[in-house]
Amino acid sequence: MGNNYTIKDIAKRAQVGTTTVSRVLNNHPYVSDEKRQRVLNAMDELNYRQNLGAKWLRSASTGLIGFLTDEVATTPYAVDIIRGAQDAAAENDMVIIVVSVGGDLPEIEEAIEFLLERQVMGIIYAAMYHREVHLPDNITNVPTALANCFSVDASLPSAVPDEETGAYRATKVLLEAGHTRIGFINVIPPSTPAMNGRLRGYQRALSDYGIPFDEQLIGTSDFALHNYNETQRLLNLKNPPTAFFSGTDRTAMATYAALRDAGLRVPEDISVVGFDNQIDVALNLLPNLTTVQLPHYEMGAWAVRKLLSGDNEIIQEKIDCPLVERQSVSVLDSVNIQS
Amino acid sequence: MGNNYTIKDIAKRAQVGTTTVSRVLNNHPYVSDEKRQRVLNAMDELNYRQNLGAKWLRSASTGLIGFLTDEVATTPYAVDIIRGAQDAAAENDMVIIVVSVGGDLPEIEEAIEFLLERQVMGIIYAAMYHREVHLPDNITNVPTALANCFSVDASLPSAVPDEETGAYRATKVLLEAGHTRIGFINVIPPSTPAMNGRLRGYQRALSDYGIPFDEQLIGTSDFALHNYNETQRLLNLKNPPTAFFSGTDRTAMATYAALRDAGLRVPEDISVVGFDNQIDVALNLLPNLTTVQLPHYEMGAWAVRKLLSGDNEIIQEKIDCPLVERQSVSVLDSVNIQS
Numbered sequence: 001m002g003n004n005y006t007i008k009d010i011a012k013r014a015q016v017g018t019t020t021v022s023r024v025l026n027n028h029p030y031v032s033d034e035k036r037q038r039v040l041n042a043m044d045e046l047n048y049r050q051n052l053g054a055k056w057l058r059s060a061s062t063g064l065i066g067f068l069t070d071e072v073a074t075t076p077y078a079v080d081i082i083r084g085a086q087d088a089a090a091e092n093d094m095v096i097i098v099v100s101v102g103g104d105l106p107e108i109e110e111a112i113e114f115l116l117e118r119q120v121m122g123i124i125y126a127a128m129y130h131r132e133v134h135l136p137d138n139i140t141n142v143p144t145a146l147a148n149c150f151s152v153d154a155s156l157p158s159a160v161p162d163e164e165t166g167a168y169r170a171t172k173v174l175l176e177a178g179h180t181r182i183g184f185i186n187v188i189p190p191s192t193p194a195m196n197g198r199l200r201g202y203q204r205a206l207s208d209y210g211i212p213f214d215e216q217l218i219g220t221s222d223f224a225l226h227n228y229n230e231t232q233r234l235l236n237l238k239n240p241p242t243a244f245f246s247g248t249d250r251t252a253m254a255t256y257a258a259l260r261d262a263g264l265r266v267p268e269d270i271s272v273v274g275f276d277n278q279i280d281v282a283l284n285l286l287p288n289l290t291t292v293q294l295p296h297y298e299m300g301a302w303a304v305r306k307l308l309s310g311d312n313e314i315i316q317e318k319i320d321c322p323l324v325e326r327q328s329v330s331v332l333d334s335v336n337i338q339s
Numbered sequence: 340m341g342n343n344y345t346i347k348d349i350a351k352r353a354q355v356g357t358t359t360v361s362r363v364l365n366n367h368p369y370v371s372d373e374k375r376q377r378v379l380n381a382m383d384e385l386n387y388r389q390n391l392g393a394k395w396l397r398s399a400s401t402g403l404i405g406f407l408t409d410e411v412a413t414t415p416y417a418v419d420i421i422r423g424a425q426d427a428a429a430e431n432d433m434v435i436i437v438v439s440v441g442g443d444l445p446e447i448e449e450a451i452e453f454l455l456e457r458q459v460m461g462i463i464y465a466a467m468y469h470r471e472v473h474l475p476d477n478i479t480n481v482p483t484a485l486a487n488c489f490s491v492d493a494s495l496p497s498a499v500p501d502e503e504t505g506a507y508r509a510t511k512v513l514l515e516a517g518h519t520r521i522g523f524i525n526v527i528p529p530s531t532p533a534m535n536g537r538l539r540g541y542q543r544a545l546s547d548y549g550i551p552f553d554e555q556l557i558g559t560s561d562f563a564l565h566n567y568n569e570t571q572r573l574l575n576l577k578n579p580p581t582a583f584f585s586g587t588d589r590t591a592m593a594t595y596a597a598l599r600d601a602g603l604r605v606p607e608d609i610s611v612v613g614f615d616n617q618i619d620v621a622l623n624l625l626p627n628l629t630t631v632q633l634p635h636y637e638m639g640a641w642a643v644r645k646l647l648s649g650d651n652e653i654i655q656e657k658i659d660c661p662l663v664e665r666q667s668v669s670v671l672d673s674v675n676i677q678s
Contacts, residue, residue, distance in 0.1 A: 079418045080582050098437045224623045253623040258598040284563045284592040
C-alpha cells in the first residue's frame with residue numbers, strides 16, 4: 001500500500017533528510033538535482049506517486065501559494081498586498097490561498113502546517129503594518145518571502161516600504177516650495193519602522209537644505225482630536241509652521257479641520273503633505289492631498305516573484321514610496337517670509 | 340488504469356448525468372443519497388479513488404472554498420467580506436482560495452473552472468459594491484452563494500445590505516432629534532441598489548414622521564468638490580436644511596468642509612449622518628461621524644455558512660445595517676424651528 005508510506009520512509013530509502021523530501025514535494029528550488037532524483041526514485045519504488053503531493057509534483061506546479069496575514073489592518077489599503085500577490089501569481093497560472101492568523105507563534109505554526117499539507121509552492125507572510133515579525137521554524141520547509149515586515153534574524157527575504165526616502169520626498173516638496181518651518185506630526189507608537197524612518201527622512205531633507213532641526217515643530221498623533229490639538233499647538237508657536245507634514249493621510253483630516261477653524265486656507269495660507277496615499281481620504285479632502293504612496297501592491301507582487309524566481313539570496317528590498325502631487329502645496333509667499 | 344477514467348465514464352456506469360458526478364465529487368448537497376451511492380460505487384469499480392477528487396472525497400472535506408471577487412473596490416472595507424468568509428470557513432477547518440476577476444463572463448468562467456479543478460467545496464462570489472451580477476453557467480456545478488450582489492434571475496442565494504432600512508435608521512435619528520429639513524446627498528451612479536434603497540429609506544422615514552418629501556433637499560455626489568458644491572447649494576436654499584444625510588462617509592468629508600467654511604459647527608448648528616461606517620473616515624472626522632454600518636463581514640460569513648449548511652433554499656438575505664451613534668447629531672434647538 002504505497003499510500004501508507006510517509007516522508008520518513010522515502011527519506012530513509014533515498015538516504016536524505018526529511019527536509020529534503022519535503023522540499024522536493026514542494027518543488028522547492030534549493031535541492032540539488034542529484035538529491036531530487038534520488039527522492040523521486042524512492043517515491044517511485046514505494047509507489048508514492050499515488051499520493052496527493054506526488055500527483056501534483058508530476059504536473060508543472062501545484063498552482064497554489066500560501067498567503068498568511070496578520071489581522072491588524074491599520075490602513076485598509078494594506079489589502080493591496082493581497083492584490084499584488086494575486087496578480088504576480090496569476091502571471092504564473094497560480095493562485096494564492098489566504099489565511100489570516102493572529103500574532104502568536106503556535107497559531108502561525110499550525111497555519112503553515114495546513115498550507116504545507118496542501119503542497120503550496122511557497123508561503124508569503126504579509127503584515128498589515130510595517131513591523132518586525134517572529135515566525136516559527138516550520139516556515140523554512142518551503143520557499144518564503146515577507147511583505148511589509150521583516151524577520152528578527154533577517155533570515156528571510158522581505159519587501160518593506162522605504163519609509164525614510166518617502167518622508168524625505170514629502171519634506172522636500174515643501175522645502176522646494178520655500179517652506180522652512182515645517183510642522184511634522186508623526187505617527188505613533190514610537191520605535192516602529194514607520195515612525196523612525198519617517199523622522200529620519202524629515203531630518204535628512206532639512207539637513208540637505210541647510211535648515212536646522214527644531215524639536216518644537218514635532219508632534220505625534222494617534223487619534224483625531226489629539227492630532228487636531230497638536231496642530232493647534234504648533235500654530236500657536238511664537239514662530240509657527242507655514243507647512244505641515246502629516247504622518248498619515250488620516251491624521252491630515254484633523255489637521256485640515258484645525259486649519260479651517262483657525263481661518264487658514266490650504267494651500268494659500270498653509271501647505272500640507274500626507275503619507276500613505278490612502279485615496280478614499282486623500283481624494284475627499286479639499287483641496288486634494290499631496291502625499292506619498294505606500295507600495296502595498298508592489299510589496300505583494302515582489303514577494304511572489306521572489307518566491308518563484310528560484311533566487312535564494314536573502315535580501316531586504318526597500319520599495320520606493322513615490323510622491324503623489326495634488327493640490328495641497330503652494331509656494332511660500334515671500335511677503336510672509338519677511339513679515 | 341483507474342486514473343485515466345473520466346467523469347463521463349463514471350456517469351455512464353452509474354447511469355447518471357455528468358453534473359451529478361461532478362456534484363458528488365464536490366460534496367454538493369443537492370444529490371439524492373441513492374444517486375450519490377451509485378456514483379461512489381461506480382468510482383469504486385473503476386478504481387477512480389486514486390484520483391485527487393476521490394481522495395479528498397474520502398476525507399471529511401476538501402478544506403477549500405473558492406472565493407471570487409470583482410476588482411472594483413469602492414470602499415476598502417469591502418475586504419471585510421473576505422475576512423467574514425475566512426472566519427466562517429475556519430469554524431469548519433476550511434480555508435478560502437481568493438481569486439480576483441474582472442467583470443467579463445469568459446474570465447469568470449475560467450476562474451470557476453480553475454476552482455472546480457481544485458475540488459473546492461463551493462464558491463462564494465463577492466462584489467465590492469452592492470450590485471446585480473451575471474455569472475456563467477458552470478458556477479452551478481458546485482454550491483454557490485453570493486455576497487454583496489445578486490444574480491439576475493435570482494437563481495442563487497445571496498446576502499446583500501439592507502440599504503433601505505439602513506437609510507431609514509439614518510434619517511430617523513435626525514427626525515427623532517427634531518430635524519424636519521434634512522438635506523440628502525445621495526450616492527451615484529443612478530439606479531444602483533444603494534442609491535435606490537437609500538432614497539426609499541429616506542422617504543419612508545419622512546413619511547412615517549408625517550414630513551412631506553421635498554425634492555429641493557435632494558442632491559447627488561460623485562466626487563469631493565461636487566459634494567462640497569451640493570452642500571453649499573442646499574445651505575443657500577430659502578429654507579435650508581438643519582441636518583444632512585450623506586450618502587457615504589466619504590462624501591460627509593466634503594460636507595463637513597463646506598459647513599466649516601460657512602461658519603457652521605457640527606453638531607451645534609447642523610447635524611450630519613453618514614452611511615458605510617468606514618471607520619478610517621468616520622473616526623477622523625471631527626466631531627466623529629454618526630453613521631450606518633455596511634455589513635461586509637456579515638455578508639461574507641453568511642455566504643460561507645449558507646454554502647456549508649446543505650440548505651438549498653434560494654433566498655436573498657438582506658443583512659441589517661445598524662446605526663453607529665457618535666457625535667455629529669444634536670437635538671434641534673426649538674428657537675431655530677420657530678425663527
